[in-house]
Amino acid sequence: MAESEEYYDYLFKLVLIGDSGVGKSNLLSRFTRNEFLYESKSTIGVEFATRNLKMEGKTVKAQIWDTAGQERYRAITSAYYRGAVGALLVFDITKRATYDNVDRWLKELREHADPDIAIMLVGNKTDQPHLRGVSTAEAQQKAREAKLSYFETSALSGDNVEASFTELVKEIYSIASRAQIDVAGSSWVPTQFRPDHAESVPLGGPAKPASNGGCC
């Protein structure tokens, strides 16, 4: 790549949440490395990966935190909601129970995340249409009611993965760039893992370019 991975104009922290086994980690590896692991392990605690995206000529670094799905890990994973500007709430379209739990995850976000976090509902595993247990229309309806956007993806085939992440980033970007005009002149720092400062920077502002700009 010609451009250094280090350089970015904006840093967005996103979280991947949802029940165990819905495919969060594989969505992330598909998006950041274009990989799908048949032999993937369950996630313990929290892992993360990043990918840079171009938005209107600016570089946005998406820093995506992938969380363990099992309920008992919430004590740890919910600490990562703070300061996040976006969330992908994933369920498995072939497992009804994971869809039924969406409301609980929304409640989780309401309790621990910033109030204006952008949330996208994602129905994963469209590569198994014969096992579908949740219809598109139904999920769309739920998303509309909760004012979320909705995407259906397949981490396995790669279908719609790029589109869903990009759409969420775009949504946040448009809010962030609008907000930037409002606070022009104030010195923004990127939203990092800074619980005590999180509320002062609801959206990732322009980050300082890395001091050593890599090759040029």
Next chain:
Amino acid sequence: MGSSLNAERIKKLVDNCKLDELRRIGQETGFQDARIRRIAWPYLIRSFGDVKNFEIKENTTSSFSEQIALDTKRSCFKYFASEKAWDEMSEESRAKAHSKVEEMQNKLNRVLNMVFSQGSSLHYYQGFNDLANTVMSVITDESECAQLCHHLAANQFSLCTTPSLAPVTDELSLIFHILGFNEQKLLDHLTKANLNDPFFAVGWVLTWFAHDIDNTEAIARMFDFMVCSHPLAAVYAATVVVLVERDGVLAREADYAEIYSFLRSIMTERDHEREQEWSKEVLRATSKVIAQKEKAMGPPPHFLGYVQMILEQTTALLKRMPPASFHTCTDVLFPKYPILCTSFDEEHLAKAVARRERRRELTRTVVVGGILGLAVVVVVAVASQGRAEGYT
């Protein structure tokens, strides 16, 4: 193998209940092959306490069955091929290998269901599958394996199998506490990066590193050490990893994500390293066993050498700052979990409990005294008022 470690000798030690000697071997060199481990591990695992009424149940389920099924389906792969080898396999050989893996996964599933359906209050957590997988790679008999996993769940992992993971986060905080005594500069850097909780180490502690390591020999070596050590030994080992990797941490910007991802993946990185970035000099200088063995057997396989070094430093740290020495702090940090002072230091536990009792007693005295004092003041005030009124 040219060492004096052989199955007969270990068997003799087990038969004669030479627990200390066995523990010393497990910590210093490990048991080196599955045959010897099969003799040593059951005895050592059981030495941490009794588990009452283990029932052998075939085809049982538990309230954790769903989660167990999800996790076992994602287990066992490393016992057939490395991650890279899986990646490069043809569709056909992958399908063939998968059916073999499935057999092992089904067995693991049965083991885990047996462990968590014992009517006890043990709670399954994601990661326990990695632990049980390791035990199963050595103890092939299904019910014996389940019984030993049950022992682990009830004793050395008793803090992890409670209904919430809160005790584990307390346990993890000990990492920074120990770091503070050893490397203030390192701790300052972590604090500057807002790394206030060592969550990067949660998988290490919950699985004795089995989740992050693919090298099955190295995992077994890790377990040789842990089944011989204090329940907090994994927390000490985690601390040592951070200390050993200090230059890597300090070289990074004090940024949460940077440092988190570096530490979170360091064991896997070291495991997968082809080239030996770790200079042999460092290993030789820090590991007595490696220096000795090298003379006889040539240089150690790289990652095993790394693990050996970590464990030797863990032993040293455990000796220098034994868990008992943290009792004043564990008493404050873990008031609800006196269980942290298990087995090895009952005396300290008794003292800690007595200390707490005394404190509680003192509080009670102060409160009662305060109330009595107040009552006296009120009575006197009322009486004097009454007297004053009487005069008018």
